[in-house]
Amino acid sequence: MAIAASSLSAQKLFTLEDLNFGGTNYEQMRPKRLNTTWYGNELTTYDSEHFYGFDKLTGEKSIIDDPRTPRTELEEGTQKLEWNDQSRTWAFLKDNNLYIKCGDREAVQISTDGSREIVYGQSVHRNEFGIHKGTFFSPDGKKLAFYRMDQSMVTDYPQVNTFERSATYEPDKYPMAGMTSHKVTVGIVEVETGKTLYLDLGDTTDRYFTNIAWSPDGTTLYLIEVNRDQTDSSLDAYCAASGKKIATLFTEHNDRYTEPLHPITFLPWDSKRFIYWSQKDGYQHLYLMNTEGRIERQLTSGNWVVRDLAGFCEATHSLIYVSNEIHPLQMNIFSLNIDNGKKTRLDNGKGVHYASLSADGKWVVDTWSEPDVPRVTALTNTLTAKTIELLRSDDPWAGYQQPTFEMGSIKADDGVTDLYWRMVKPADFDPSKKYPTVVYVYGGPHAHNVEASWHWYSRSWETYMAQKGYIVFILDNRGSENRGLEFEQITFRHLGQVEMRDQMSGVEYLKSLPYVDADRIGVHGWSYGGFMTISLMTNYPDTFKVGVAGGPVIDWKWYEVMYGERYMDTPQSNPEGYEQTSLLNKAKDLKGHLLIVTGMNDNTVVPQHCLQFLNRCAEEGTYPLFFAYPGEQHNMMKHKSVHLHEMITRYFEDYLK
């Protein structure tokens, strides 16, 4: 039923200052959030004046002393890496070299050859394989493992800083698919003495050392090694005292690729057993493994995936995890008794939940939303599943003219696979009218766009477009995350191709709807979604009249080694796949209006992609337009994002309406 225009007109209209991050009114328009932190078993929050502790039975909060352990001061000009409470030690960088400083003692310099080319203590392998830092204290804080990356052999990508008086050259090490990559090793420092050794790894060429973990007693360092082809992974144990390899505990092989993303996690009550993550049965699941490398039990199983291991409750020998076992679009929190296998759901069984566990695992902060629930923060007893709400946000959009958000699914062209979509419709939607429709797409691995969170996970720009009179449609194609290995890996060696078929299934569905104007279909996406946008514009030039592609990959040979070769192998070993997917070959087929946008200092999808596509279009006689944000990298930050989305909107307004 259409809402009467008179009641709509009483409602406020959104601007991008309201909707878009970086917008001047954005923070006021978000669901209210309760920022909580566990200190041990104490749940705390703070405001500008005080810290507060929560009574876990009533949810009431009261002023407490600052719960934070005082930290050692560091001199200026240092870059903090990690603090360890046990040994009261900082790991930090100064002039690219690694230092530790234990309590009030003098700082100890661990490395001397740190530089732009020899990198210490930082994330390596371009943050792939779940790596997001480069220092790893042992549980007792007495040892520090750290990465050392030699990238002197890696080609520099020439970035240019145009903000100086005269533009300056800022080289950035960027290993491209099929080209020489960096070499990584792992060192271990004894905090007490500063004594440092390196794991005895031999020649580290083309080897990835991922998912570092310590044994509970700090004598053994575990990591998962992956070969450059990424077909094999190996859980290895190294002696922290000698650096020698003790054993290979477990190996996995996959003809396409293995991709370890989670370090092993020891049971708090058993130093011989740990949790090992694996997709070897086709879905991301948890396994109970012992230090002999034997899998004692598969703890979770089914056609769904574990999304998070929140931790353990030692008292009940339970682990707390988050999965999508209730529905592919949901995340729900479960307690699993490791001794008897008994599983208990700890949340309301709806929506998308995030879990934060107390030290003893008896309590979990559950922060969630549902399609019509903006955000709730609750505290749940993991033994009883009893919950008290700490904060329930009102609808921050109340009083505004809100679009409608719908979710549904279609079958992929295999007739079997469910593909979930979201649709955003104008507030005054009239099914007898025909609407211009924009397909928003990402489409790449390790991401999804549709989930059972607030507004079905809608991005703010979709609301803006709906308000301008567009339908916006988003479909998670095969290749996206949380649906299992086959769903993801079907794109192997020909990225974009199956994804396009699924997006076109979505378009067929759109065309079946009487209120979608099939002559006014556009497409927009960023990064992998930029690649998808140009792929769709050029492979289906009669379908898509207008496209906006941001930070697009144009040819995978210009993307980095770790991610690029996982999905595409190398240009040398998969020339036909690179040829098939290269948008340079498709530049000639562009018909519609295409706007390409990039951060001019993008160090993820380097400007070479965009620029060489423009060149090819100029050679082939096709006519995209372009915009570049100098100084910006792969994603537009702060208010630049508002500008970006206004520009994208204007482009559709100019050409699709």
Next chain:
Amino acid sequence: MAIAASSLSAQKLFTLEDLNFGGTNYEQMRPKRLNTTWYGNELTTYDSEHFYGFDKLTGEKSIIDDPRTPRTELEEGTQKLEWNDQSRTWAFLKDNNLYIKCGDREAVQISTDGSREIVYGQSVHRNEFGIHKGTFFSPDGKKLAFYRMDQSMVTDYPQVNTFERSATYEPDKYPMAGMTSHKVTVGIVEVETGKTLYLDLGDTTDRYFTNIAWSPDGTTLYLIEVNRDQTDSSLDAYCAASGKKIATLFTEHNDRYTEPLHPITFLPWDSKRFIYWSQKDGYQHLYLMNTEGRIERQLTSGNWVVRDLAGFCEATHSLIYVSNEIHPLQMNIFSLNIDNGKKTRLDNGKGVHYASLSADGKWVVDTWSEPDVPRVTALTNTLTAKTIELLRSDDPWAGYQQPTFEMGSIKADDGVTDLYWRMVKPADFDPSKKYPTVVYVYGGPHAHNVEASWHWYSRSWETYMAQKGYIVFILDNRGSENRGLEFEQITFRHLGQVEMRDQMSGVEYLKSLPYVDADRIGVHGWSYGGFMTISLMTNYPDTFKVGVAGGPVIDWKWYEVMYGERYMDTPQSNPEGYEQTSLLNKAKDLKGHLLIVTGMNDNTVVPQHCLQFLNRCAEEGTYPLFFAYPGEQHNMMKHKSVHLHEMITRYFEDYLK
């Protein structure tokens, strides 16, 4: 009177492949050209099989032997600089060092420290001051003067080559206004011995050495030195044997700037007298000066300018020159007897003529066009002014639907100054209709857009736009060339400001025409014209609805020292002028649709201009679009130019129609 639609429809339509240089049919659509070369007093031409000589009395041609002097062979990997017929000597570069090779002798290496930073034998001072080469043989070929430029102290502009496997850094020395500039010296080699000396110039910081010329006997080298502020120029004589300065012959001062553009030229019959060019009376004229530095006579004078000194006829003691004394938009050829001052016009007194003189000066090849004459090549006796036509081109556009080309003038806002304009109208022009109108603009010094040549000098794109239904209007504002010093220098220290006033006078005229749609006025220009386009779009945002700016200067602080400081002084000495003209400050005022285009490797107007303007627009919430041609420099070459003009056309079609 409107042409009947039926007759129009029988005519062919142009494509940019016909009209635009680089187009597949472009060469067929140009007026026929006769390529002639004088060898001494023999007028020759050639085709793929033969050389031909012309009978100068009948114009008939017959096969002749190859008239060229055989030249010494050079080994591969060398860059030829200049050949001298007298001494049969090559000046050439190898690995950045200067060599000479005389006849069959071994090549002699003149310099050893040549590099990207120490440049030998090439044009210096960024081709300003009329400099276009770096080697200068003495008349007898026995000595070679050459430039040496040390640019090690000049900041590198970081150009990026995105055509390599992984993009590469290609630094380019680019001295920006107000920043440290290069240092130039002049060397002299004795060809016989290879002995080299440098002029005794002292500290060459911030000094320009321009317009090198030899005395007829090769003992004295003349040059015109200009200070960095360009307020003073000095004609100096140096001893070629010692390198010592002999004398300063003549100096000029101008509070704004002096700009010597022509070396002195000795009379063939008098080694003590030469022609000196000067704008000191406000117009570019010729003076008879002697080697004492005394001006004996002003040879030409009036409110017009000499455009070319074609040479001399020794037999009659005449010089042959080209000027616009008949009409500011014309170039006509005159003979001037130096002994008695008698002047004779050698051409038809119409149109735009180019002169190429025989060695004895008795004959001139006159190549000209008029607004309705595509091109004629004729041979004229300079003694009798008798002419025979060698080739008269048919209209290469016959059979096509041609627009109409008109010329006229308006007064500038001083009420006095004539500003000439050209207008191109659709073939089916109907004065009762209202047409979208595009102002094409350049506007900078050393250029003009309107002259009495074919189609009033119309650019091909104007015809394309007229065919699409636009009126195109071009006006040469103050600051442009050939109209005298005051007309040019009025823009000093505030480039773009007077130019905009004149362009707006043109727009007022357009608005007075009933067939110009004042709500659909656009603007397009390249380089200085790009600067003008954005200046106009942002200073008059309600006038110009659509603009396309190519290779635009955004802020003169990013332009090079020689040109930039001549017209703007330095950012340090003219901060208010730089502020006033900087388009960064105007980014916020953009309202209409603006497309900015650049060669991504532009080393004249470096990409910093465009990119920082885009950044400022992103900060200010305005929305230009962009296109970049990777690998291209300041002007799009070959077929890229066709692509460019099609893109520009589409942008106007999308937004102005």
